[in-house]
Amino acid sequence: MQLASNKGLTARNDNPLFWSLRNAFVRGDTNGLDRELRYSFQSFLLRNKFSKSVTASHKKLADLRYPYDWFPATRAMxxxxxxxxxxxxxxxxxxxxxxxxxxxxxxxxxxxxxxxxxxxxxxxxxxxxxxxxxxxxxxxxxxxxxxxxxxxxxxxxxxxxxxxxxxxxxxxxxxxxxxxxxxxxxxxxxxxxxxxxxxxxxxxxxxxxxxxxxxxxxxxxYKRLNPLRTMQESLQGDFRKLEKGDCVVSFTRIGLHTLKAGIEKITGRRCAVVYGSLPPETRAQQAALFNDPNNDYDFIVASDAIGMGLNLEIKRVIFEAVTKYDGGGHRVLTVPEVRQIGGRAGRYRTAAQDIKDNHTDTTSRPTSKNAPAGMPASAGLVTTLDDEDLGVVQAAFTSEAEPIKAAGILPPTFIIEQFYSYFSEDTPLSFVLARMREMAKLSEEFQMCSIVPLMEVADLIQEFPMSIQDRLIFLTAPANFHGTGQKQVLKVLARCISENRTAHLLDIEGLDLDILDIERGAADVNNTQYLQRLEELHKSITLYLWLSYRYQGVLTSQHLAFHVKSLVEEKIKDFLDNLSFTVEGRKAKRQQTRLLVERHRKLEEKILGDEPSNEAELVQEGPGAWSEEGHEEALMEDEAEAEDPVGLPDAIREVVSDDRLPRPAGEDVRT
CATH class of the missing domain: 3.40.50.300 (P-loop containing nucleotide triphosphate hydrolases)
Structure with missing residues (x-):
């Protein structure tokens, strides 16, 4: 702390402990800081137990400055x-x-x-x-x-x-x-x-x-094939201002389906919906309905996955909000995100057209379906639903993102195996990973990706005897621990693999298959509980499928797992298709998120000041919560979104606007 406050040394190379603690707080709030303090203290207690020769070996293995050498067969080419x-x-x-x-x-x-x-x-x-x-x-x-x-x-x-x-x-x-x-x-x-x-x-x-x-x-x-312009005014929250060929962007599946219901209710016209988690056939069908000028599907709502190359003939991109929840907290969209999503306006051709026509000319005549009055057929427009957000979008298109300074990196499994061999078998793998992160040397072209999710999985399966190879397989599994259900399922699967015992899907403790027998709107289960249970079951089934490709002799119910997964997806779709919409509810939701983001910005500024970072910082670069399988949009941001609130509670408004941090003991700042 003295190095940071008196000498201004806050970079990873100059002050690694301070850097780790501060980064943990910025990225994970008090929960992230709590985890980092525990790992740091564990490392502090154990580090003096290693001899100088062993420490030297650790440093040699943790030298990650030359990752090019990890792939000798490729280097020979x-x-x-x-x-x-x-x-x-x-x-x-x-x-x-x-x-x-x-x-x-x-x-x-x-x-x-x-x-x-x-x-x-x-x-x-x-x-x-x-x-x-x-x-x-x-x-x-x-x-x-x-x-x-x-x-x-x-x-x-x-x-x-x-x-x-x-x-x-x-x-x-x-x-x-x-x-x-x-x-x-x-x-x-x-x-x-x-x-x-x-x-x-x-x-x-x-x-x-x-x-x-x-x-x-x-x-x-390459240069853009058609012009792109930001509008000077928003839709002012009025769906009646939508025009044929418009795409409204939202960041959760609940948000998308709620908007679809609202647009169709207010305009009396049809609205398609496209996002990454849809089955491929449904996604293609919805895109085709929107792209076809000869039907009544005038609008589309889509997730930010469209910024990753999904081909849709969009005239105008409209941001419902310029804030999103990325798994750690609410934040404002980055300049690259706004530009990439907004840049989908005025698309030339779709992949389906390219397949059908076998075109080889990317400058082929653009479609005229979505041409706005007085503009070229291919011009793209970008705006927002609310006036409060328009400035963020306009600023993003008048500024350039900084060049990337560092590529993300994680130590490969063979290096972790060698590093692990210097420790006794009962040493927690999470400590080994923390030790490697602490000692890692990196060149200026690389930066360590977040290793905390791997440490959490390592702690969960630590009690089960298994080889380091099996442990490393679990570290890369698509595990998401926002709820408790998947933790229990992961531990059951780890126990079965540890004991080499068959894990039939129907016998897995903690797998909430009972939710399949409950219908939407049941009196004893509210919307939030119903949706959360379905989502946890879906993630657990996805985890089972992922592991089944690696342990076919143990996880023997792959076909049944695919069937259960489809049943869960049908129930989630049924829930989403029957969401209600109120103008006041969605408006209050957007305002609540803006207040939370501003509150977090003020808190971060108060703690960190406005000092420039003196080393490259990895950032979030794309859509969705990355712990999701398929890396797509989240089902919902928070419980309130599932309940369709019709207004912003005064208590929430007070919390997000007050400089103090009133909260129940044990809950983090965002809660």
Whole structure:
């Protein structure tokens, strides 16, 4: 603390403990600080038990400055890396996918399950054998061993040599949760040609990495194919001002379905809905209904997943709000997020049209369906629902995001295994991970991604005897611990794998299958409880499926799990389809979130001041809560959203506006 206050030393390299504690508080509030204090104290107690020689070995293994050397087979290749950069709707991804289509073998790696499905459908429609590989689903073509693979980026096969690989949304290499997956793919994919698509702010970091790897780097810069403009006024909360071809953006599934109900109620016209968690067939159907000018589906509500490349013919993007809940708290959208989502206005063509017509010209005539009066057919417009948010959107389109300074990284499993071998078998894996994080050396091009979620999983399964290899598999499982149900399911599955005992789905303790027998609106279960139980069951089933691909002899109910998962999704869909809408309720919800964000900003400013950061900081780069399987939008932000509040309670208004922090003991600031 003296180093920070007297000498201004707050960077990770200069003052690691202070940096860790402050970062934990900023990102995770008091709960995050509590976890960090416990891990730091544990490390303090145990560090003096190691001899100098063992400590020296630890430091050597924790030297992560040369991650290029982790992939010797890839380093033996001479790759050509094509970096396609530009704003949305500039054709960069189109050109990369064309290179992939013209190859004999290849891989597509994207940030969302919906994009993996879209590329899988595109290649399959053109008669090209293609595998779909995501965390919970694997479809492998039969009768051939030469096929393309469409994956979420974490699942990209690093041991498969191919002609061409495409990595989408390369700017997410800086994401604080998932950036390591993009870094791993760039360093490790064995492709003679590697095509990276994304924003121009990624150019410097990619060129620096290519220089270190010895790969040839060719930068292709694209300009937007049509104009994009921010409007000078909002819709002032009035859905009657919507025009044909409008897209209203919201950030939770409850928000999307509530808006759909409200738009149809107020305008008397049909509204499609598209988000990442929809089944691929439903998503394609909804997109087709909106894109078809010859029906009565005039509007669409969509999640911020549209900013990740979903093809829709949108005239105007309207932000319902410019704040979102990202799993740690409410925050204002970043400049790149606003620009990427808003940039989907005025799209030229859809992927479905490209497949149907087999076009090769990205500058083909734009559709005139959504042309606003007095403007070119392809012009895109961006605005907000409320006046209070318009300034944020306008400012985002008049400023440029800073270049990416550091790529996210996590130590690979083989290094963690070696590091773990220096400790006794009863040493908690969470301590080993904390020790590695504490001692890690990084070059200026890399920054450690958040390791706390891995430590939480490690603590949950610590009591079960299993190999380090099994423990590391669990660390990468799609676990989300906002509720208690999935913790119990994870522990049951870990016990079964530890004992090599068959885990039939119906015998798993803590799996809330009873919720399937309860109908929506039951007297003994309120909306929040009903939806939370369904969501927890869905996450638990997803966890079971993910592990079933890795422990097929233990988790034997994969087909039943897929069936139960579909039943849960039907019940969630039924709930969402029957949400009610009140103008006052949604308006109050938006105002409440603005107050919470402003309250957090004031608190952060009070504690941290306005001092500039003296080292690169990883940030959230995309949609959704990243602990969600498929990395898509959350079901709801908080309990109030499920209950459809009709106003902002005075008690909440007082809390978020008061400089004091009145709260019940044990609850964090956001609560």
């Amino acid at each position: 001479q790759r050509t890396i094509h970096l396609h950069v530009g704003p949305t709707n500039s054709g960069k991804t189109y050109h990369a996918l064309k290179a992939l289509e013209n190859a004999e073998t290849g891989i597509y790696a994207g940030p969302l399950r919906l994009l993996a499905h879209e590329v899988f459908a595109r290649f399959t429609a053109k008669g090209k054998p293609c595998a779909l590989i995501t965390g919970e689903e694997q479809r492998i073509p039969e009768g051939t061993d030469r096929y393309f693979a469409s994956c979420t980026v974490e699942m990209a096969p690093l041991n498969k040599r191919v002609d061409v690989a495409v990595i989408d949304e390369i700017q997410m290499i800086a994401d604080q949760e998932r950036g390591w997956a993009w870094t791993q793919a760039v360093l490790g994919l064995q492709a003679r040609e590697l095509h990276l698509c994304g924003e121009e702010r990624a150019v410097d970091i990619i060129k620096a990495m290519c220089a270190r790897m010895g790969d040839k780097c060719i930068v292709h810069t």
